Amino acid sequence: MSEYRLLSTLDPVTLVEGVARVVIVTNSDGSDVRALYQIMEFRGFEKLSVGRHVEEMPRIVSAICGFCSWSHHLVSGKVVDAVFGRKPPVRAELTRRLVNYIQILDSHLLHFAFIGLPDLALWGESQRDIVKLLPRSPEVASTALKTRTVLKKLEKKLVGKIQHGPLVVPGGVARGLTRDDLDELDKALKEISSHVDVLYKYFDEKIIRSGHFKKLLESEEFTMRALSMGLVRNNLLEHYDGVLRVIDSKGRVLHEVTNPAQYTDIVGEALFDWNYSTLPYYKPAGLKLFSEGSTLVVGPLARFNVIDKVPGERANWEYKRLIEYSGGKPLSNVLLYHWARLVEIIHSIEALTDLSEDSRLLEGDTVDLTNSPSPRGVGVIEAPRGILLHDYSVKDDFTVTRARIISPTTFNNMAMNTNLTRVSGRLVREVKSSSKPSPETVSIIESIIRSYDPCNSCATHCMRIGDVEITTSFSIVVVNEDGEVLWRG
């Protein structure tokens, strides 16, 4: 590999959470092209966590992300349980599980309504967002907005503060739910369910059944054949607590881990001095940038790849339909993410409906106050975007001495770069022939990114990502496949 020249930037990418850009670099004859997805913020939660009372961490780290604040809150709670050696009573466990489903439902609906649906429904247009969709398909767009109102009201009732709110205390929850809460849940689920039916019908008619979508699914540009990692419980879809399973691109099971602290056997993390982002990779394969064999993918598609079945009748029917439609597992086309999210929305509604009838949510203790402390705790959870890991160490006074956090977007960083690199060749050809990329190619790049639903805020708990120098159009960066910068100019 020789010199790489910065070719183009998409700065910033719109309709993603947080601020990001894509930088594409190429060698002089355009035969080798690399794409770098960069997140452009800098907040540093690993550092600011040090010195904190560990029991306060669930309230602090939830501010890593406003889209999946409950995921960070809940996984942090699991770490705190491990540190104090507590086992939450059934009531508390179910309450946390319930809130996790609400998080999945909320985040997926938000993404589907504001990002996924407009992106696919307005395919080929320069502006693909809810504002454009509103006059075009008023019923669908306003239904999407209505889901926000219902969910907001429900969350307010159940957990008080909608983002960065309180639920977890060491060994339990701050408040047990009441009959009144569950009645509200039941009512809200019915309403959300009818809204989701409208959205699903539209998606089915306009997207799934369209020849265009089928054609896009056959495109290699949207394909990512990497390793899938996700939680499972008895081979069923699981979002809160289960076995961490890794499968390869042919569907073979490579790992099953019950103790989350063993994640270090599977996950390696690399940091290059040309980039502030860490890049997690599949440790047994070693680090190879832009290589599918070294890439771990997390999120709805990975979850669907590692399981056999989705609990709940309708959701499982939809799950099977998706797999059949796309030609079987493992699912590898990233545009299927939107559909998979919709199936998980249906699953969450079914799971929440079951929970709303579970009397164990109303009886018994809310917290375990016994202590059997440990200097380290590790927790794993399925956030809406995939596996989320928190790992803290503490001193005798229960203040944090070290925090390591790997978010789903950080996990998928490598996959996105690999995916984008594949489509960048086309972009280079277009730039060479007509000095700028076609709107369609730009759309494809944006759609790949939006499919992953990257949460740049999550990924930037660590550091500002990206080299400021490559924002200028004359910067040149040379990287080899091990991520070393060979030359710059």
Place this chain on the structure above:
Amino acid sequence: MLKLAVLPGAICGGCDVALASLGERLADLLRYYEIVYWPTVVDRKLTDFLKLSSIDVLVHMGGISTEEEAKLAREVSSRARVKVSLGSCSVYGGIPGLNSLYKPIEVYEAIASQVDVRSKNSDLELPRPIEYSAYTDIVEPDVLAPGCPPGSIVLDQLFDLLLKYAETGRLEPRILLLGDPESLCNKCPRNPKTTKITMPGIRRIFEVKLDDNKCFLEQGVLCMGPATRAICDHSCIKANYPCTGCGGPIEWGVDSGLSHMSSVASALMVDREKSVLEAGLARELDKIRDVTGIFYRYTLRKSLTYKLRKLRVGE
């Protein structure tokens, strides 16, 4: 149509979601406003946005962590008639402001020291990170909308204010701090009937089962309610969790942490001061192992501690 832009700095997205959660009310705003930029929600490119010579309302979210964020925030703010600072990161620095006391390289090492592979083979210089700051450190906004994210009172006020501005073209000619001008404690549903709150000692959250009716301070649990501006409807307290102070100080410019400490000092074992003596009080106060994270969680960047440190290191 008026032009409205939402500009993120270093964000978590919570403020985006809070705004999006206006739900159908967003559609009401769209009757008056064209959203010319809001990268999370609206598919319009920055380059097109920057071609606009003026905008009517700018809502800034998040802190300022990079040169680019600062430059963009200043540039766009200079073109805006009304500047709204939304959320505690933008107004006070927020939780990421807890890193204010560290050098950027120390923050970097906290992550770098934990990875498996660290490549130093290039001579590529990383950009010099700028010191983290609040939006209000670099621009003087017209409206301050605190909260992490802003609570219902603030969001309702902001929504009304935007509608009113669209209808009348007028805004209060001073910095407007949203939320009610009183402490959250004032209307707390758990406010003790007695005139004086008494803390029986200091209890960390892991030491107690939280009583779901009693004032947290009277349970010995630290609650920031007495010195936090009323920006919400006591949502955390209603969920049986003490206030962590995300609304910031009651008045703009006040050091939040000092007010919180003062409120604890005035309540701690006031009924037994004579028997426990100074040593007894100190023993209780020593249970707070993290003064910064408890009392300055959202406002360290604006604190006297931060300013003193800056003076000490001569920056």
